[in-house]
Amino acid sequence: MNVLVLPTTIFYLLASYVCISGLLNKQAGANKWLWLSAACGMALHGIWEFQHLFLAQGQDLSLFNVAALVSLLISLSVTVLAKPFKLWFILPVTYLFSIISIFLAVLIPSDYILHLELKPQVLIHICVALAAFTVLMIASLYALQMAYLDWTLKRHKPGAIHPALPSLMRIEKQLFTLIRLGFVLLSISLLSGFIFLNQFFAHGQAHKALFSLLAWVIYASLLWGQRYRGWRGKTVVVMTVSGSILLTLAYFGSRFVKEIIIGS
Incomplete structure (x- = not known):
């Protein structure tokens, strides 16, 4: 080791x-x-x-x-x-x-x-994709923290009042700041993948594009719903976590099958 x-x-x-x-x-x-x-x-x-x-x-x-x-x-x-x-x-x-x-x-x-030194355009795509995934995974963790705080407040649990926890409204505001940033990075990642990767929708790669596009639709719908429909609470948490799960499947799903299961 x-x-x-x-x-x-x-x-x-x-x-x-x-x-x-x-x-x-x-x-x-x-x-x-x-x-x-x-x-x-x-x-x-x-x-x-x-x-x-x-x-x-x-x-x-x-x-x-x-x-x-x-x-x-x-x-x-x-x-x-x-x-x-x-x-x-x-x-x-x-x-x-x-x-x-x-x-x-x-x-x-x-x-x-x-x-990657021979394909700088692929390096750009990978860097943006990793940045998008990182930001949206942090947003997912943040959403789970928001769900926990909401749960404790509704049940009057002692843990609801803690100096290390921000207010529920502040969490929600910061969560959407992270989602907006992640959404922009994800959009750039998909666009760069479509432009720079010749086999973006090819057999064996299509599921990555599909799951990523589905995640993009979820985050776009969430931002639209929050702005025009006032979506809050459980809906926001479920959609944020669902988007991160789809991105995880897009980025790591097939690689796990090819490298670990088939490779072993």
């Missing part, structure tokens, strides 16, 4: 412990030990990712390598947004996701070598 995996895991677990301890003590969880341990964990994660993505024979964009990269991007984004957006409840989840993705990449090795 790579020498970086254990210290990366330890730092992520330490950051999660500090965050959860702060939440249990009715604090926001923002202290130097949280930031320090999270920064160390993400730095080691980034070094590990660089070593496994950029090989002498090309870029290894295997399933779990990409999943580990996405988990790093999510952890980094949520950590940066934790204080202004009050994402303390989401932080431990993202760090756990990072740990799991790294262990899966180590325990279930596979390879998918590309030469």
Whole structure:
């Protein structure tokens, strides 16, 4: 097992412990030990990712390598947004996701070598697609936090009033900010894929385009419904999570079958 995996895991677990301890003590969880341990964990994660993505024979964009990269991007984004957006409840989840993705990449090795330096247009498409997926996955986690807060408020649970949780209206406003940003990135990703990828709708690739387009329709409908119909609450949560599930199937579904099931 790579020498970086254990210290990366330890730092992520330490950051999660500090965050959860702060939440249990009715604090926001923002202290130097949280930031320090999270920064160390993400730095080691980034070094590990660089070593496994950029090989002498090309870029290894295997399933779990990409999943580990996405988990790093999510952890980094949520950590940066934790204080202004009050994402303390989401932080431990993202760090756990990072740990799991790294262990899966180590325990279930596979390879998918590309030469992106020869196809910069494909690199642009992949970068935008990863950015869209990252933002919309964070929005999905945010929607689940909104659902939890709504549930506690309706049942008058003690956890509804917590200094680490923003108000329900603030969560909803920030959620739609994330969805709008993710929707724009997803639109650019689909457009770039249609322009730059010759086999975007070819056999074996069509399901990716189909699931991505279905997710795009869901997010477009959600933004329209929120603006013109005043959709809120459960409808918003269900549609946001449904869109993220479709994107996950689009990005990772076939790769899992080809690399892990058939490849094994």
